[in-house]
Amino acid sequence: MSLEEELNKIRDELQTSFDSGVTLPYEYRIGQLKKCASMIKAMEKEYFEAVQKDMKKHPAETNGTDLKFTESDLGYAMKHLKGWMADQYVKTDIVNKLDYAYQHAEPKGVILVIGTWNYPLQCTMVPLIGAICAGCCAVVKPSEVAPSSSAVMKKYFDLFLDPLCYRTVEGGVDTAKALLTITWDHIFFTGSVSVGKIVAKAAAENLTPVTLELGGKCPVIVDENTNIDTAAKRIIWGKCVNAGQTCIAPDYVYCHKKQTSTLIERMKNHITDMYGEDPQQSDCFARIINKAHFNRLKSLLSDGTIAVGGTTDEDTHYISPTIITNPALDSKLMTDEIFGPILPILEYEDVQSVLKYVRSKQKPLVCYVFSNNAKLIDQVKKRVSAGTLDVNDCLMHMMVPTLPFGGVGHSGMGKYHGKATFDEFTHHKSVLHKPIGMESVNNLRYPPYDAEWKQNLMYSLAYYKPNAPTGGGFAKYAVTSTMAGAAFAYAYAWPGSGASGGGQ
Numbered sequence: 001m002s003l004e005e006e007l008n009k010i011r012d013e014l015q016t017s018f019d020s021g022v023t024l025p026y027e028y029r030i031g032q033l034k035k036c037a038s039m040i041k042a043m044e045k046e047y048f049e050a051v052q053k054d055m056k057k058h059p060a061e062t063n064g065t066d067l068k069f070t071e072s073d074l075g076y077a078m079k080h081l082k083g084w085m086a087d088q089y090v091k092t093d094i095v096n097k098l099d100y101a102y103q104h105a106e107p108k109g110v111i112l113v114i115g116t117w118n119y120p121l122q123c124t125m126v127p128l129i130g131a132i133c134a135g136c137c138a139v140v141k142p143s144e145v146a147p148s149s150s151a152v153m154k155k156y157f158d159l160f161l162d163p164l165c166y167r168t169v170e171g172g173v174d175t176a177k178a179l180l181t182i183t184w185d186h187i188f189f190t191g192s193v194s195v196g197k198i199v200a201k202a203a204a205e206n207l208t209p210v211t212l213e214l215g216g217k218c219p220v221i222v223d224e225n226t227n228i229d230t231a232a233k234r235i236i237w238g239k240c241v242n243a244g245q246t247c248i249a250p251d252y253v254y255c256h257k258k259q260t261s262t263l264i265e266r267m268k269n270h271i272t273d274m275y276g277e278d279p280q281q282s283d284c285f286a287r288i289i290n291k292a293h294f295n296r297l298k299s300l301l302s303d304g305t306i307a308v309g310g311t312t313d314e315d316t317h318y319i320s321p322t323i324i325t326n327p328a329l330d331s332k333l334m335t336d337e338i339f340g341p342i343l344p345i346l347e348y349e350d351v352q353s354v355l356k357y358v359r360s361k362q363k364p365l366v367c368y369v370f371s372n373n374a375k376l377i378d379q380v381k382k383r384v385s386a387g388t389l390d391v392n393d394c395l396m397h398m399m400v401p402t403l404p405f406g407g408v409g410h411s412g413m414g415k416y417h418g419k420a421t422f423d424e425f426t427h428h429k430s431v432l433h434k435p436i437g438m439e440s441v442n443n444l445r446y447p448p449y450d451a452e453w454k455q456n457l458m459y460s461l462a463y464y465k466p467n468a469p470t471g472g473g474f475a476k477y478a479v480t481s482t483m484a485g486a487a488f489a490y491a492y493a494w495p496g497s498g499a500s501g502g503g504q
Helices: 003-019 026-055 059-085 120-134 147-160 173-180 193-205 228-244 260-275 291-300 351-360 374-383 419-424 439-445 452-461 472-491
Strands: 100-107 110-114 137-141 166-168 186-190 210-213 218-222 250-256 305-308 322-325 342-348 366-370 388-391 426-433
Touching (some): 026 147, 059 419, 110 173, 120 137, 120 147, 173 193, 186 193, 228 342, 228 366, 260 305, 260 322, 260 342, 351 374, 419 426
Parallel strands (some): 218 366
Antiparallel strands (some): 305 322
């Protein structure tokens, strides 16, 4: 059996399961979520070892930024799932006052999740949690770039989750391409902009909705009116977590001219505080995922003046926390997403020039601003389009399950985390339930429309009538005329309707 035939077979099997309705009850969904909770606890030790093998990442960092994050999102989903599934009733206008109007949460169907390598569990399982909550079936493909992590996830996903509804597929580019030739009810992709375009193009062939969690260059604006030491500490931490291989990592800094030298000096001190005099010897600083990414990052070191760091080791894929000043704006350092522990710092005198520069580029996944100036913060909020705005911190918006996370423009489309993930995989079906009786009231909408009183009543129902009272008198007029017209319509049949007085 060819790869394409095997994947289509999996897709057909999941469709059969979905069509059976097995995923619809709350009891089934919460049961699978409980299995996810058990799975995370069971895989913890092996997962830490796998990530350390792939990236030399400290287990505590993996725990805090990947595993515990996933656990937190799972716990939030389990707590709120029943409410998310419930029909959401909405108000009706006077024409439909006796009707029931609501939105029904309907699962989209069989969906595809393509994960990524930098936070393997979080970026694969959080979308899967949303799919389970929504009542979908799913195929999950972990990233082959982190092979040890991928193998552990497949092992435990297959062990704990219902194989009739959830399947894990490993493989490289050929597998990804084959998966994209199949028709899905939704595709959730996390990765680069270039691959995101390929996914979007493939999805468009079948009009498949997509969620694209991409990246881009996340700017940081440091105002002169801020605690510069705290700003330096938080920016460096946000940049160095996972050795900078984070889609929401600070990509470049614009610092006020009065604070630039102090910011760099404080950043240097905090690098030492966190990772020691030689970060290469620290077990808290991760490594670049592979040689190709290492070489790409190493080539960026010549795009400006190295103020801090700049040390590399090809054998271990190590690049030290590095600060670069005076980069050319047309250099790759300033045009491409860095995705590594290299931080360009530029200075400014007029913040309007910074806002103009940021606005001239592709919309970022996150914009960071460090300031105590409420006016400046408000300006950034209103004038910089970004997936998220973080004020006086880095990365921490990810820890708020009630804040949907996602990009805009080139940084992505769609949002997830918390209820937003459930919504991504749900079709909120609009339902209007009208009683079958009282047809004489409804006769107002049927032709002929020649009777003047009927025309006047229709105008009043639409909240418009020539020479009608205005202001406070209009509401009284509209209600009175509508009630009178409805009573008249109920009492008397329309000519030719075949109905008798007293309604139907």
